[in-house]
Amino acid sequence: MTNGEHVVEIVDGRFCRAVCSCGWQSDARRMRSSIRELADAHLEEHAQLAVINLTDPSAIELVEERHAATA
Numbered sequence: 656m657t658n659g660e661h662v663v664e665i666v667d668g669r670f671c672r673a674v675c676s677c678g679w680q681s682d683a684r685r686m687r688s689s690i691r692e693l694a695d696a697h698l699e700e701h702a703q704l705a706v707i708n709l710t711d712p713s714a715i716e717l718v719e720e721r722h723a724a725t726a
């Protein structure tokens with residue numbers, strides 16, 4: 656499944672954290688593998704939201720505005 660609007664990067668620091676291009680951030684975790692799980696869960700959640708948005712045009716606009724603002 657492709658999802659061009661959500662690009663998740665894993666940021667390493669004292670703890671790892673996943674940061675998405677949409678502004679979402681995961682909790683900080685020590686284990687990179689658990690960060691990947693959080694990132695996958697986020698992407699899956701948005702894949703489902705994208706389907707819901709197709710039946711609600713106003714929701715699509717909100718998403719697009721948010722992405723335009725961060726670009």
Ligand SMILES: [Zn+2]
Pocket residue numbers: 660661662675676677678679697701
């Ligand atoms: Zn996202």
